[in-house]
Amino acid sequence: MSPSIFRPRNFITLLVTFSGLIMTVSGFVLYVVPEGRVAYWTDWRLLGLSKQAWGSIHTNLSFLFFLVLAFHLYYNWRVLMAYLKDRLRQQFTLRRELVAALALGLVVVGGSAAQWPPFLQVMELGAAAKKAWYAGEDVQPPFPHAELMPLAELARRIDLNLPGVLDVLAEEGYAAESSEVTLKDLAQRHGASPMQLFEMIMADDRVYR
Known part of the structure; x- marks a missing residue:
């Protein structure tokens, strides 16, 4: 053959x-x-x-x-x-x-x-x-699947100032076209992780009411 x-x-x-x-x-x-x-x-x-x-x-x-x-x-x-x-x-x-x-x-x-x-x-x-993989590090999200929640709902859920959240993201180069964008979408778009974006948001005083 x-x-x-x-x-x-x-x-x-x-x-x-x-x-x-x-x-x-x-x-x-x-x-x-x-x-x-x-x-x-x-x-x-x-x-x-x-x-x-x-x-x-x-x-x-x-x-x-x-x-x-x-x-x-x-x-x-x-x-x-x-x-x-x-x-x-x-x-x-x-x-x-x-x-x-x-x-x-x-x-x-x-x-x-x-x-x-x-x-x-x-x-x-x-x-x-x-x-x-993350021994000794605090890598837990604020609640399950927080990365899938729209920014507006995320801010409401943990009592953050939404305009402040959007301003922080924009200034750091992660501008969101709307408050319906999720952390996961933004992170994937810019080669980051949802946790990194969240920590960046929480480190700025403007996001607190």
Whole structure:
């Protein structure tokens, strides 16, 4: 067969491998990424990608993995069935291995759901890793998803002088075209984080009534 011919079976096998490897990486990143409210507030990034981007990569590759896996089974169905029939003719010599694999899988699922050791410790390690990114720093937003709230609502929520907020932003080079703009929009537009803009606002006396 000519090497220039596209081989769907080889393509599917390679795609399963590729998507599985990337899912492993993205899954580990999501395991240690800071909590959502902190990651979005500080505009946390790893390798230039935000928490939302890593989540999108992981989710879409998961769909791709399952789709490609279905094609993988399709292309190898006869081989798989022949293998199973051969094992059945040999009085199912893998029965011990099958029982052990099922038992281990059920233990992991059940232990994780019930928060038994050592599965509980695995999750606690992840929680510690999430906090380690900003150890000793105050990176909590004033309230959850403050970066998504329009400036007018943000000022009302924490009792700030809205004209003062807009003046401070404009003088610092972050002019908002309206009070309906969010901190997230302004931050992304100027390569900053919502937390940086908020701290800049709160450091100016003009924002207080």
